[in-house]
Amino acid sequence: MTANAMRVLVCDEPGRLTATTRPRPEDKPGHLRVQIAAIGICGTDYHIYGGNQPYLAYPRVMGHELSARAMADSTDGRIRRGDLVVVNPYLTCGTCNACSIGKPNCCENIAVLGVHTDGGMCEEIVVPEGNLYPANDLTPKAAAMVEFLAIGAHGVRRSALAEATSALIVGAGPIGVGAALFASIAGARVVLRDTSANRLALAKAIVPSATTELVSEAQPAVYETVFDATGNIDAMNAGLKWLAHGGSYVLLSLVKGDLKFADPEFHKRETTLFASRNALKADFEHVMDCMARGLVPVEAIGTHRTTLEGAVEDLPKWAADRGTVVKALIEL
Incomplete structure (x- = not known):
């Protein structure tokens, strides 16, 4: 060479x-x-x-x-x-x-x-x-x-997630785990949901304060903030059903396809819908600070x-x- x-x-x-x-x-x-x-x-x-x-x-x-x-x-x-x-x-x-x-x-x-x-x-x-x-x-x-964790941190910051409120993260891949981690650091009560028990077990080791559970159609809509990190358009369209009235739905995933919500379901919740893309310098700095603090x-x-x-x-x-x-x- x-x-x-x-x-x-x-x-x-x-x-x-x-x-x-x-x-x-x-x-x-x-x-x-x-x-x-x-x-x-x-x-x-x-x-x-x-x-x-x-x-x-x-x-x-x-x-x-x-x-x-x-x-x-x-x-x-x-x-x-x-x-x-x-x-x-x-x-x-x-x-x-x-x-x-x-x-x-x-x-x-x-x-x-x-x-x-x-x-x-x-x-x-x-x-x-x-x-x-x-x-x-x-x-x-x-x-x-830092960069991939900043994506989850940006979504959490963009949602204005409040301390002691409930947050559901759907999708326990790296972005979902990052969102769960920074939602937990923000003081939310975090539930991390996925179709894979293996992914949930790995996630639990990273965010021990989170509740982890497999996806089930029977699960109720009781979460004040729902984050989608599945990378699956069908899951993104279905996630609204888990959102409490007055809540915020945050889309961390970017996929091909069309978002389709039933307007009565979207409207009766007075849903706030956020797309969250990439991250800002402040998010990088927040991640680095949390790393330095051992979080x-x-x-x-x-x-x-x-x-x-x-x-x-x-x-x-x-x-x-x-x-x-x-x-x-x-x-x-």
């Missing part, structure tokens, strides 16, 4: 991964070069591998849950060479309506690393300085978990690990058996 080449994992097409080399990225004004330390494998990555992600073209370097080491000082002095950083993977335009009102998480022209543009399953990337947050005393493993069980969340080359075989296995995986990481 030449000095200008780096290792990279490429999804060439659905169902095909290749560990290869590519030229190192070029420097850009206002950007900082970072050396990748750890990469969380996300449901989006599994969807890309499976050919079920609508927003990208192949071949694609995946990876948007990233921790990295700065390879130079930032121009504003926040980051020094060698510092561990958390990468915010949402590249935004800064000029659209969403960006102008402080909501770059839903920028009209957003490009997410690893989805709309090549991501971090490689040795180095070049990222806008403003998208890098000092990780302080976090480990590389913990720092690579996030990093070791229980990080259930699997591999290398960049090992992911060629491991990622397909985990994609086929996600009931035993909370968060898998590639460590460099």
